[in-house]
Amino acid sequence: MLTLFNRPQFHLLKHYIIYIATRLISRIFVTRSREPFASLLLYHAFKWSVVSPVLHVYLQGRIYGAEQVPRQGPLIVASNHASDFDPPIVSNCLQRPVAFMAKEELFRIPILKQAIKLYGAYPVKRGAADRSAIRAALDCLSEGWAVGVFLEGTRTIDARINNPKLGAALIAAKAQVPLLPVSLWGTQAIFQKGSPIPQPVPVTVRIGKLIDPPTSTTREVLEAVTQKCTAAIHALHDMGR
Helix, strand or coil, X not given: CHHHHCCHHHHHHHHXXXXXXXXXXXXXXXXXXXXXXXHHHHHHHHHHHHHHHHHHHHCXXXXXXXXXXXXXXXXXXXXXXXXXXXXXXXXXXXXXXXXXXXXXXXXXXXXXXXXXXXXXXXXXXXXXXXXXXXXXXXXXXXXXXXXXXXXXXXXXXXXXXXXXXXXXXXHHHHHCXXXXXXXXXXXXXXXXXXXXXXXXXXXXXXXXXXXXXCCCCCHHHHHHHHHHHHHHHHHHHCCCC
């Protein structure tokens, strides 16, 4: 038995295993090109047990342009917004976790606070320009997250972006990361007036091409990039089902 453990082949195998283990640990805990490992586990567990079955079976979901999504690295995901279902749908279709802003009140609930933080959510004060939310988004990007921003800042009844805000472009400019336009079609009909039950309506998600970050934080440049994102999302949305 001792001679077996002294064989050169065994020592080579041992060093190879140590090398592989070191690389894996480095990728999980040291590098910042991916989200935290625990968040990835939670994302995949929630995706395959809940979100994906609901999207593909109940909502007859279709996804176009998934090949446009960078699989790792910081990214701003800019989209329209018409339903509370939008954040998990977007994250599901991008095949990677997406950190979205969440109401500050949710972070005061003990168990829920830990769960949504692990899933990538960060707090925002409703009805106020919250600099802390921008800082939180920048922190997520520095850790390799994709950060989701709804250009309108709130839900719209027709899923169109009528009054785009400059937040997504500002964050992209500060972090110098690209923006990915995403169109959600049909989600405005998931919840209908008078019914608390989600409706089995067809939903389509279209993912566009990456848009370079603004070259500066001047209002003129931010507005130009924001309009480019809005036009890209509307063009995808106009393609319909």
